[in-house]
Amino acid sequence: MYRLIKPIFFQFDPEKVHHFVVKRLKWFHEHFPLGKTILRSSFDIHVKGLEREVFGIRFKNPVGLAAGFDKNGEYVEALSDLGFGFIEVGTVTPLPQPGNDLPRMFRLPENSALINRMGFNNKGVDTLAERLRALKAKDKTIVVGGNIGKNKNTPNEDAVNDYVKCFDRLFDVVDYFVVNVSSPNTPGLRELQEKEPLTLLLKTLQERNHKNGIVRPILLKIAPDLTNEQLDDIVDIVKETGIAGVIATNTTIDRSGLYNAAEHATETGGLSGKPLTQRSTEVIRYLSEKSNKAFPIIGVGGIHSPQDAKDKLEAGASLVQLYTGFIYEGPGIVKRICKELVN
Numbered sequence: 001m002y003r004l005i006k007p008i009f010f011q012f013d014p015e016k017v018h019h020f021v022v023k024r025l026k027w028f029h030e031h032f033p034l035g036k037t038i039l040r041s042s043f044d045i046h047v048k049g050l051e052r053e054v055f056g057i058r059f060k061n062p063v064g065l066a067a068g069f070d071k072n073g074e075y076v077e078a079l080s081d082l083g084f085g086f087i088e089v090g091t092v093t094p095l096p097q098p099g100n101d102l103p104r105m106f107r108l109p110e111n112s113a114l115i116n117r118m119g120f121n122n123k124g125v126d127t128l129a130e131r132l133r134a135l136k137a138k139d140k141t142i143v144v145g146g147n148i149g150k151n152k153n154t155p156n157e158d159a160v161n162d163y164v165k166c167f168d169r170l171f172d173v174v175d176y177f178v179v180n181v182s183s184p185n186t187p188g189l190r191e192l193q194e195k196e197p198l199t200l201l202l203k204t205l206q207e208r209n210h211k212n213g214i215v216r217p218i219l220l221k222i223a224p225d226l227t228n229e230q231l232d233d234i235v236d237i238v239k240e241t242g243i244a245g246v247i248a249t250n251t252t253i254d255r256s257g258l259y260n261a262a263e264h265a266t267e268t269g270g271l272s273g274k275p276l277t278q279r280s281t282e283v284i285r286y287l288s289e290k291s292n293k294a295f296p297i298i299g300v301g302g303i304h305s306p307q308d309a310k311d312k313l314e315a316g317a318s319l320v321q322l323y324t325g326f327i328y329e330g331p332g333i334v335k336r337i338c339k340e341l342v343n
């Protein structure tokens with residue numbers, strides 16, 4: 001079915017198609033007679049062998065939706081019907097911001113890839129917190145991660161305050177946190193991956209990480225473009241600050257994985273999809289080996305098939321996420337991966 005629809009979607013601007021599709025999906029979930037049941041029976045999968053507990057949270061399956069797809073937490077329930085074991089919302093910033101000028105998302109079909117320079121377009125943490133509060137009041141079973149960042153206009157010296165604001169505001173309504181310092185589309189953000197500012201940021205969040213006896217797992221999302229020395233630092237920092245784990249990886253600024261001079265290949269932004277598959281798996285393996293599996297890793301980057309997911313799990317990931325593979329392969333990919341994992 002998706003094979004028939006995809007060529008039509010791919011005729012139009014990717015960001016417009018994204019909004020068109022998720023809005024229809026939400027409407028179908030909420031208003032179409034038996035919509036929820038139809039979606040769940042087509043895409044969702046419940047098998048005991050897929051369940052797992054990671055950083056103290058129970059996941060119905062290990063395949064999640066990566067950050068950036070539902071930045072404002074508007075579609076969590078409908079997306080959960082598509083079989084995802086968890087949904088990561090955001091990246092959210094303290095204040096709403098429009099993001100970069102359009103167009104800012106590009107398809108590279110010859111490479112099964114996307115380049116994006118969205119720039120953290122989002123409606124701000126207050127709006128997201130209210131929405132998630134309403135969701136949690138209705139349904140506590142969906143595992144939701146909150147991916148947090150800083151506003152574009154906040155200088156790096158004040159970045160900690162932005163992360164703290166988002167952290168405090170979302171504490172009661174998310175199951176885990178992701179500290180995003182790896183997006184290539186906010187000028188200077190990736191400098192926060194350096195040892196000193198990163199340690200300060202994570203320590204500050206960890207100090208606040210308790211409320212009514214609850215401690216939320218905090219994960220750090222890293223870029224695939226870090227050197228081995230920088231990855232060694234990441235292992236040290238995770239151990240030193242005691243955060244729960246790492247998400248590897250965000251999009252890449254490297255273009256060497258593009259196997260031809262495709263249209264849009266020279267656009268500025270983060271590259272995702274198949275050209276990232278191998279590098280992100282390498283980063284997972286390196287972190288897992290260097291740390292002696294000291295902390296869980298969520299593996300993300302170029303998962304387009306069940307084998308890609310298995311490779312990341314075998315390299316040391318405890319859970320996986322996807323975004324670009326979902327666009328190219330369609331919603332059926334989640335169930336296909338889950339079925340293969342059971343086998």
Ligand SMILES: Cc1cc2nc3c(=O)[nH]c(=O)nc-3n(C[C@H](O)[C@H](O)[C@H](O)COP(=O)(O)O)c2cc1C
Binds near residue numbers: 069221249250303322
């Ligand atoms: C259009 C788009 C927007 C994204 N926005 C975010 C974001 O806001 N925060 C974030 O941490 N990652 C963001 N990502 C990165 C994805 O979460 C993921 O780490 C990356 O795309 C690699 O996975 P994939 O190859 O399965 O897409 C975005 C990716 C895309 C394609």
